[in-house]
Ligand SMILES: NC(=O)C1=CN([C@@H]2O[C@H](COP(=O)(O)OP(=O)(O)OC[C@H]3O[C@@H](n4cnc5c(N)ncnc54)[C@H](OP(=O)(O)O)[C@@H]3O)[C@@H](O)[C@H]2O)[C@@H](O)CC1
Ligand SMILES: Nc1ncnc2c1ncn2[C@@H]1O[C@H](COP(=O)(O)OP(=O)(O)O)[C@@H](O)[C@H]1O
C-alpha cells in the first residue's frame with residue numbers, strides 16, 4: 001500500500017484550525033496533545049527504566065509538557081519537570097495543566113537538575129513550539145545547550161525549540177531532537193533547511209482533527225502515491241516510440257559531462273530515445289559508456305523530441321543565449337536548469353519569453369540560482385525557502401523546484417509541495433544534472449507536468465536513499481551512480497503498485 005501524502009500548514013494555518021476546533025474540543029486540544037506525546041514517549045522508553053526529564057516553557061508548548069508529565073506520574077513513572085518562568089503568567093490552558101500536575105503531586109524545579117548517574121530515560125523539550133517569536137537567548141539558550149549535551153533519546157513536543165516552524169531556520173540556538181511529535185499537521189519548517197536535522201524521526205499526531213475539513217491544505221508532502229497513476233506496466237507489444245524522445249541541451253567546451261549525465265538519467269527513467277545536443281564543437285561523437293545516447297550538435301538536437309531540458313554545462317555566451325531563445329520558442333515542455341536559469345536572470349527578454357510561454361516551463365534552481373532569478377542574495381532565499389519558490393513560480397508563471405534538502409515545488413496554480421527523500425550523499429557535483437535528466441525522461445513519456453516534477457524530485461532523492469542503505473554513501477556517492485538506482489526503484493514501484 002502506498003502511503004498517502006500528508007498536508008502541510010504554515011503556522012497561520014495551524015492557528016486557524018486550532019481556533020476553529022478549540023471551542024468544541026472535548027477533551028481539550030492540550031489534553032490530547034499531552035496524551036499523544038506521552039504515548040509516543042512510551043514507545044521511545046521501552047527498555048529504558050528510570051526518570052524522564054521534561055523542560056517546560058512559558059507558553060502552551062510548556063502546557064503540553066505538564067499534561068505529559070501528569071500522565072507519567074499517574075502511571076507511576078518518575079518524572080522531573082523543570083520550568084523557569086512564573087506559573088502565574090502561564091496562558092490559560094497551560095496554567096490549568098500546571099495546576100493539574102501540581103494537584104497530582106508533581107513537583108516543579110526552577111532549574112535543570114543534574115542528570116542521574118544512569119542518565120535520563122528520555123529528555124523532553126516542551127520549551128517553545130509554534131509560538132517562537134524571536135531568537136532564543138539567555139537562560140533558555142543555556143538550557144537548550146545543556147539539554148543537547150545529554151546522551152540518550154531526546155523528544156521535542158510539536159517543534160524543536162528554537163526552530164522556526166515556517167522556515168526551518170534556527171533562531172539563536174535549537175534543540176536537537178532524536179524524535180519530534182508534531183500536532184494537527186506537518187509544518188514547512190520541520191521539512192526543509194535545518195528542520196530535518198533538528199527533528200530526528202518525525203511523527204504527526206492529528207489530535208483527532210481533520211485539518212483539511214477546517215482549512216484546505218495549502219501544501220503537501222511528496223509521496224509516490226501522488227504520481228502512482230503513471231505507474232503503467234509496459235505492454236508486451238510496446239516499442240520505443242511509445243516512450244518518447246527526450247532532448248538535453250548543454251555542454252559548452254569543457255562542460256560536456258553535465259548533459260551526458262542528464263542524458264543517462266533520462267534513459268534510466270525510461271525515455272524511448274535520448275538526444276544530447278552539445279555546444280562544444282570538439283565534443284566526442286559518442287558516449288562510449290552510454291552509446292545509446294544520440295549525440296548531436298545542439299542546434300540539430302533542438303529539432304527532435306517531446307521534452308527539452310536545457311542548461312547543464314550550457315555556458316552563458318551568445319551561442320548559449322541563442323539556443324535558449326530557440327528552446328523557449330518551441331512548443332514542447334521545457335526544463336530550465338543551471339546556465340539557462342543564469343541567462344534568464346540576466347536578460348529580461350529571455351525572462352519575458354519564458355514567462356509568456358504556453359507550453360509548460362519548469363525551473364530547477366539551487367538557492368544561488370534562485371537568488372539570481374529573484375534578484376536577492378542566496379541567504380535571503382534560504383531565510384524563507386517556501387516564500388522564495390512560490391515567488392519564483394508566480395514571477396515566471398512557471399513550475400519551480402527549489403533544490404536542497406527538503407526540495408520545494410511550487411506550481412503556477414498556487415499548489416506547493418515539500419520533498420522528504422534524499423540525503424547528504426547528494427551534495428556532490430552533477431546531482432542536479434541527474435534531476436534535470438529525470439524530468440526530461442518522465443516528460444518524454446508524457447507524464448503530466450505536475451506528476452513528472454513531483455515524480456522526478458522524489459525519485460532523485462529516493463535513489464540516493466537506496467544507495468545510502470546499501471552503504472554507497474553519503475561519503476563519496478557520485479551522480480553517475482544515481483540513474484541505476486532510479487531504474488531499480490521505478491521498476492519496483494510499478495510492479496508493487498500492480499500487485500496490489
Ligand atoms: N493553541 C492550542 O490550541 C494548542 C496549542 N498547543 C501547543 O501550544 C503551542 C503553541 O503555544 P503558544 O502559542 O503559547 O506558543 P509557545 O510555542 O508555547 O511559545 C510562546 C511563549 O514563548 C514566549 N517566547 C516566544 N519566543 C521566545 C523567545 N525567543 N524567548 C523567550 N520566550 C519566548 C512567548 O512569550 P512572548 O513572546 O509573549 O514574550 C510565549 O510565552 C504549540 O506549539 C503546541 O505545542 C497544543 O496544546 C495543541 C493545542
Ligand atoms: N543534503 C541533501 N539532501 C537532499 N538532497 C540534496 C542534498 N544535497 C544536495 N541535494 C540534491 O542534489 C541536487 C544538487 O543539485 P545542484 O546543486 O544543481 O548540483 P549540480 O549543479 O552539481 O548538478 C539537488 O537536487 C539537491 O536537492
Ligand SMILES: [K+]
Pocket residue numbers: 061125126127128129156157158159160161
Ligand atoms: K518544543
